[in-house]
Amino acid sequence: MRVLVAGGAGYIGSHTVLALLARGHDVVVADDFSNARPSVMDRLAELAGRPVALEEVDLTDEARTEEVVARSEPDAVIHFAGLKAVGESVREPLAYYRTNLDATFSLLTAMRTHDVRRLVFSSSATVYGDHAPVPYPESYEPLAAASPYGRTKVMIEQVLTDVGLADPDLRIALLRYFNPVGAHASGRLGEDPQGVPNNLVPYVAQVAVGRRDRLQIYGDDYDTPDGTCLRDYIHVEDLAEGHVAALEHLEAMATPVRAFNLGSGRGTSVRELFDAFCAAVGRPLEAEVVGRRPGDLPAYWADVTRAADELGWRATRGLEEMVADVWRWQSANPDGYPRERAGQHPDVTPA
Numbered sequence: 001m002r003v004l005v006a007g008g009a010g011y012i013g014s015h016t017v018l019a020l021l022a023r024g025h026d027v028v029v030a031d032d033f034s035n036a037r038p039s040v041m042d043r044l045a046e047l048a049g050r051p052v053a054l055e056e057v058d059l060t061d062e063a064r065t066e067e068v069v070a071r072s073e074p075d076a077v078i079h080f081a082g083l084k085a086v087g088e089s090v091r092e093p094l095a096y097y098r099t100n101l102d103a104t105f106s107l108l109t110a111m112r113t114h115d116v117r118r119l120v121f122s123s124s125a126t127v128y129g130d131h132a133p134v135p136y137p138e139s140y141e142p143l144a145a146a147s148p149y150g151r152t153k154v155m156i157e158q159v160l161t162d163v164g165l166a167d168p169d170l171r172i173a174l175l176r177y178f179n180p181v182g183a184h185a186s187g188r189l190g191e192d193p194q195g196v197p198n199n200l201v202p203y204v205a206q207v208a209v210g211r212r213d214r215l216q217i218y219g220d221d222y223d224t225p226d227g228t229c230l231r232d233y234i235h236v237e238d239l240a241e242g243h244v245a246a247l248e249h250l251e252a253m254a255t256p257v258r259a260f261n262l263g264s265g266r267g268t269s270v271r272e273l274f275d276a277f278c279a280a281v282g283r284p285l286e287a288e289v290v291g292r293r294p295g296d297l298p299a300y301w302a303d304v305t306r307a308a309d310e311l312g313w314r315a316t317r318g319l320e321e322m323v324a325d326v327w328r329w330q331s332a333n334p335d336g337y338p339r340e341r342a343g344q345h346p347d348v349t350p351a
């Protein structure tokens with residue numbers, strides 16, 4: 001298939017691009033590099049053995065998005081594009097609603113114009129809110145997220161559901177991610193947050209390379225085996241393969257829209273994860289226990305039966321592999337991706 005990957009230069013998008021190419025699909029990346037380095041494209045070319053087609057576009061621009069879809073003539077779209085920092089979404093709700101919804105509207109409009117009826121959407125386990133039974137089943141309703149970021153995911157799921165009801169020939173997979181971590185096994189692709197990382201694993205990785213002093217563990221007085229929160233960490237390469245499985249399953253879907261959890265199906269505590277990371281690094285790292293972070297749930301993980309039964313997919317990479325791959329990436333790229341693409345020399349002013 002020819003696949004337009006919106007947000008394909010980002011953390012999960014870039015790993016998915018490689019997984020698609022490995023399965024023989026054609027890929028066009030659409031990204032505006034608002035939260036990704038252009039040099040990701042060099043790494044993709046290096047790992048793929050050939051350049052990966054790129055459309056540099058702000059997807060909230062409906063006219064430009066239409067041109068991109070017209071030019072790239074995709075059979076399907078995988079939509080990763082959007083803002084994703086929970087805390088920032090509380091401070092800047094309008095930016096989150098506008099960016100995440102407008103990008104989706106542009107893509108859907110362009111898809112309709114050009115008769116593209118296959119879509120895989122990046123959703124999140126945050127749509128389950130704080131009342132769903134653990135492990136979270138896809139059938140749970142009503143969806144309710146606790147942040148503006150999460151509510152953009154709930155809203156987009158609702159938009160896609162309505163669009164699917166109006167056009168029964170559409171096939172849309174809603175992929176609800178749990179906690180993506182890990183990096184490409186080559187150490188050449190990984191997570192490169194701008195500014196102070198919000199998430200546990202990139203934070204620990206930056207402690208390990210000396211960019212941060214110590215991890216703050218947000219509470220060890222939860223009603224869990226070691227008192228710290230349990231989450232369902234999933235290796236980004238498993239997640240990428242989950243996207244390929246969902247894409248290849250769209251044709252066989254019995255209904256226009258279907259949600260799938262992409263998780264490991266297991267809960268891992270903050271302490272277990274931190275200890276595994278120290279073991280991968282080979283020395284103790286500093287951590288201190290501080291107060292709970294507002295809004296954190298004590299424990300949740302995915303019910304993974306639907307993805308296994310219908311997509312034929314399950315996560316295969318365990319905690320040790322996740323942290324070893326993050327460490328390989330972070331130690332080889334302590335400051336993340338290069339700022340400039342190969343062959344560009346920004347310090348040289350043209351005559």
Ligand code: UDP
Nearest residue numbers: 198199200203216217218229231270293296
């Ligand atoms: N966490 C922590 N210290 C940090 C960041 C996160 O103790 O600096 C904990 C957080 O309380 C949660 C888990 O690590 O229990 C995963 O948090 P993250 O922000 O990575 O993902 P979330 O579960 O919020 O989606």
